[in-house]
Amino acid sequence: MDLLNKLGIHPTLLLAQIINFLILMFVLYKFVYNPVLNLMEKREKKIKKSLDKAKEIDEKLEKIKIDYDKKMTQAKKEALKILEEAKNQAEKEREASLQKTKKEVAEIIKKAKEQISLEKEKLVEEAKDDLDKIVILAVEKILDQRLDKEINNKTVQEIIKQV
Amino acid sequence: MIKKRKKKIKYFYMGIKDLVISISPEPIFHIGSFPITNTTIVTLIVSLLIMIVSVLITKNLKMKPKGAQNVLEYIIEALLSMIDGVTKNREQSRKFFPLVATIFIFVILINWIEIVPGLGTVGIKEMHHGREVVVPFIRSSAADLNVTLAIALISVFSVQFVGISVLGARKYLSKFFISPFKKPYFIGTFVGLLELISEFSKIISFSFRLFGNIFAGEALLMVALFLLPYIFNILPLPFLFLELFVGFIQALVFSMLTLVFLKAATIEHEDH
Numbered sequence: 003m004d005l006l007n008k009l010g011i012h013p014t015l016l017l018a019q020i021i022n023f024l025i026l027m028f029v030l031y032k033f034v035y036n037p038v039l040n041l042m043e044k045r046e047k048k049i050k051k052s053l054d055k056a057k058e059i060d061e062k063l064e065k066i067k068i069d070y071d072k073k074m075t076q077a078k079k080e081a082l083k084i085l086e087e088a089k090n091q092a093e094k095e096r097e098a099s100l101q102k103t104k105k106e107v108a109e110i111i112k113k114a115k116e117q118i119s120l121e122k123e124k125l126v127e128e129a130k131d132d133l134d135k136i137v138i139l140a141v142e143k144i145l146d147q148r149l150d151k152e153i154n155n156k157t158v159q160e161i162i163k164q165v
Numbered sequence: 166m167i168k169k170r171k172k173k174i175k176y177f178y179m180g181i182k183d184l185v186i187s188i189s190p191e192p193i194f195h196i197g198s199f200p201i202t203n204t205t206i207v208t209l210i211v212s213l214l215i216m217i218v219s220v221l222i223t224k225n226l227k228m229k230p231k232g233a234q235n236v237l238e239y240i241i242e243a244l245l246s247m248i249d250g251v252t253k254n255r256e257q258s259r260k261f262f263p264l265v266a267t268i269f270i271f272v273i274l275i276n277w278i279e280i281v282p283g284l285g286t287v288g289i290k291e292m293h294h295g296r297e298v299v300v301p302f303i304r305s306s307a308a309d310l311n312v313t314l315a316i317a318l319i320s321v322f323s324v325q326f327v328g329i330s331v332l333g334a335r336k337y338l339s340k341f342f343i344s345p346f347k348k349p350y351f352i353g354t355f356v357g358l359l360e361l362i363s364e365f366s367k368i369i370s371f372s373f374r375l376f377g378n379i380f381a382g383e384a385l386l387m388v389a390l391f392l393l394p395y396i397f398n399i400l401p402l403p404f405l406f407l408e409l410f411v412g413f414i415q416a417l418v419f420s421m422l423t424l425v426f427l428k429a430a431t432i433e434h435e436d437h
Contacts, residue, residue: 009310010189014199019208019315026212026271031263034219038241039259041226048228 134162186384190309191300193289203288203302204309211274211306244269251424261427264323268316269420272307272375276412279305279383280405307379307415310372317371320423321364328430336433367426371419378415382408 138158192200222233230238244266248258281303288301306312328337341364343357386408389401 008188010187011310011314012200015202015205015309015311016315018205019312020319022208022212023267023271023315023319026215027263027267029216030219030267030270033216034223034237035241035263035266037223037226038238039245039262041228042238042242042245045228 134158137162186387188310188380190304190311191291193300193302202309203300203304204306204312207278207303208275208306208309208312211271211278215270215274240270241266247421248424251421251428257428257431261327261424264320264427265420265424268320268423269416272316272419273412273416275306275312276379276415277409278303279308279379279386279412280408305379305383307375308383310376313372313375314368316375316419317368320371320419320426321368324367324423324426324430325364327427331431332433337430371422375415375419378411382411 138154141158141161142154190202190204192202193206194201219237222237226234245258245262248261248265249255252258252261287303288299291300325337328340331337341357341361343353345351345354347353349356386401386404389404
């Protein structure tokens, strides 16, 4: 006991220090260690979860990108095909219309030619008729005689035929 | 009038001959028969400071830490990873954490009190063996055997408690009481007995290691201060750094040893 006294160990002080430390430990446990450790654990879990999620999203994105590229190339191919087809079609149509026009033009030319020849014939006929009359008149005048009309006509006709 | 007053004031210069280093903490005043020593006051102030600061920081914890919460989390994370390194088991670490962390934080702060300015010099005058000496207000709590013994007792009792609750009373006690009729015969019994004694000696080694280091540090600082006080004021500086280092190491040793003993108590004794 004397030794303890010399070292300054006092039972009440020792007890007070023990209680002090226990209170400190309890308060820190209740208000610091537990909440902070729980928070840190929660955060750790959350970070892990978000990292996993990010990885998943990355994978999905990659997949989508590949898919997109595939579809894009396919669409391009299809578009080219359609374009080609359209070109061919247009070419064909153009050809067809050209042919048609040519035909039409030929027909019109033909019709015009026919018309012209018809007109010409008519003109010739008319000219013949006129010529007939003129010739008759001329002949009458030249002969200056009045023949029987019938005979007259007959002779003229014969003459014309001869002509 | 003025002359009279001047005479009344007693100037008290401290010199090396006034330096008193006592092993026991000095009581400042008494409440009944209960002595309030300077270390009691320092311990109370430190404990209250720890509690108030930490509760203020943790009052609104946020998922996205900011400012002081970062510092606190850094300290706690460092302690936790240190404990994890010994236990290799997160669940067990969480169980040991309160004791080990509190010991570390409390001990490091009461150690560092010794480098606070005014240590050993600011205090009340008292007659001591016919000499006028200063009883300082600030004395590192770890330089009081009551404090170190208190922590050592808590540490060692916790070790026993953890051992019994994890292994069960029979298995735990079989570490110390080994039948002399088993394989290593009397050697085993003797080793068990030594183990038992070492459990008690842990209390003494814990308390005196910390007390000795910090008490010596305090005495060293005071002597360094008194040796060449005015011109070579720079002299105590390296000692202050040394004491910072010693305070940290002692806190680490105390908490690590507690941790190792806790872990050892949970491990079953191997049958030979």
